[in-house]
Amino acid sequence: MKKSFTTRSLHVPFPRNDAHRALDMPVYETVAYEFDSSESMSANFRGELPAHVYSRTSNPTVEYFEQKMKALTGAHQVLAVASGMAAISNTVLSVCKSGDNIISGNHLFAHSFSLLDQSLRNYGLETRFVDTTQSHLVERLIDENTRAIYFETVTNPQLELADISKLSAIARKYNLLLIADSTITPPVVFNGRSLGVDIEVMSTTKHISGGGTSFGGVILDHGNYDWSLNPNLKSLTEKFGKDTFMARLRKNYFRNTGSAMSAHTAHYQILGLDMLELRFERSYSSCMKLGEFLTRHPKVCGLTYPGLKGSKDYELAVTQFQGKPGTILTFELESEKACFTFMNHLQMIRRATNLNDNKSLIIHPWSTIFVEFSEKDRKAMKISPTAMRLSVGIEAAEDLIEDIEEALKAIA
Numbered sequence: 001m002k003k004s005f006t007t008r009s010l011h012v013p014f015p016r017n018d019a020h021r022a023l024d025m026p027v028y029e030t031v032a033y034e035f036d037s038s039e040s041m042s043a044n045f046r047g048e049l050p051a052h053v054y055s056r057t058s059n060p061t062v063e064y065f066e067q068k069m070k071a072l073t074g075a076h077q078v079l080a081v082a083s084g085m086a087a088i089s090n091t092v093l094s095v096c097k098s099g100d101n102i103i104s105g106n107h108l109f110a111h112s113f114s115l116l117d118q119s120l121r122n123y124g125l126e127t128r129f130v131d132t133t134q135s136h137l138v139e140r141l142i143d144e145n146t147r148a149i150y151f152e153t154v155t156n157p158q159l160e161l162a163d164i165s166k167l168s169a170i171a172r173k174y175n176l177l178l179i180a181d182s183t184i185t186p187p188v189v190f191n192g193r194s195l196g197v198d199i200e201v202m203s204t205t206k207h208i209s210g211g212g213t214s215f216g217g218v219i220l221d222h223g224n225y226d227w228s229l230n231p232n233l234k235s236l237t238e239k240f241g242k243d244t245f246m247a248r249l250r251k252n253y254f255r256n257t258g259s260a261m262s263a264h265t266a267h268y269q270i271l272g273l274d275m276l277e278l279r280f281e282r283s284y285s286s287c288m289k290l291g292e293f294l295t296r297h298p299k300v301c302g303l304t305y306p307g308l309k310g311s312k313d314y315e316l317a318v319t320q321f322q323g324k325p326g327t328i329l330t331f332e333l334e335s336e337k338a339c340f341t342f343m344n345h346l347q348m349i350r351r352a353t354n355l356n357d358n359k360s361l362i363i364h365p366w367s368t369i370f371v372e373f374s375e376k377d378r379k380a381m382k383i384s385p386t387a388m389r390l391s392v393g394i395e396a397a398e399d400l401i402e403d404i405e406e407a408l409k410a411i412a
């Protein structure tokens with residue numbers, strides 16, 4: 001029988017050549033590595049021996065984190081990077097050149113949107129935004145310069161779910177790479193490979209870091225894509241075959257943009273990964289209880305959590321995420337003023353913008369994350385002035401409900 005996520009995470013082996021036989025992977029906080037001879041130094045630089053050379057290109061602690069991610073996801077190759085944004089930017093840069101385009105979901109994490117819409121557009125890389133929940137609209141935007149389809153498994157804060165099999169079928173039909181940002185749905189409940197995703201990018205700052213401990217990101221290559229179909233990578237495929245994408249990352253964008261994760265961060269991420277399943281299950285179970293409580297409360301006008309039976313995307317949540325589509329919910333009160341009053345009266349739930357911390361965090365997206373956009377643009381993005389986003393932490397559900405119940409009393 002396949003062992004549980006937590007069991008497997010705890011027992012991924014590492015090379016035991018530490019003088020003290022440390023039971024946990026040591027934190028190798030070093031920049032460089034020494035060689036016995038000039039010959040072995042040269043052999044390592046030629047890539048003929050697998051030693052580490054310089055920690056911006058590889059580091060033993062970071063490598064162990066990558067190996068754990070690989071063992072837990074079954075990915076063909078894994079690269080750990082400095083942040084979720086580094087994972088996304090490195091991936092897109094590695095598969096596109098100036099004049100190419102990618103098709104992206106129109107509801108994205110704000111900085112991902114800004115990266116694609118502003119930063120990369122300045123270098124002649126175009127992004128065509130579309131509602132990826134309407135897969136027939138995606139197909140119309142594809143032309144001979146399209147290289148990839150990009151989407152988020154659960155959009156934030158709209159909490160919409162695209163049908164991943166449909167997007168995968170389109171990607172296959174046109175030989176495009178399918179890239180998923182799976183930050184909201186960690187590997188405990190989601191495996192992109194089984195649904196036809198080629199590359200997963202993740203901000204490990206969120207679920208995996210162990211509660212807001214550190215910034216990190218990972219890129220998973222599921223090994224399904226034939227890299228010779230991409231004209232920018234074709235010439236590398238003869239030498240690197242299935243490893244073409246990782247070779248392009250490691251020997252080019254990842255190394256040359258200085259996107260490395262530090263050994264200390266990798267240590268936090270390793271500890272976070274070991275406890276991911278426990279933390280996720282606890283938050284998910286509270287999320288369901290809070291969802292049910294808020295649905296019944298007379299002052300709450302609307303609630304979105306696709307894990308609740310009867311919600312619009314419940315079926316997709318079951319088929320794609322084992323019925324557990326993350327641990328974030330949104331709910332509405334009668335007015336913006338009511339939201340502010342309610343939030344100001346919370347005693348335990350924190351007013352902060354991160355996601356999947358161990359502490360529950362609340363934010364009013366209309367007046368914060370999206371405040372730079374015009375009212376019209378915010379409405380077009382389905383951001384509502386009367387909605388709040390709650391990232392459910394690992395406190396007891398009863399304590400969270402009590403805090404919310406008391407704060408709701410402050411609204412007239």
Ligand SMILES: *Cc1c(COP(=O)(O)O)cnc(C)c1O
Pocket residue numbers: 083084085086109112152156181183184203204205206215216217355
């Ligand atoms: C936070 C987040 C990112 C960016 O990750 P950082 O680690 O902050 O760089 C990307 N995508 C999603 C869905 C996120 O929630």
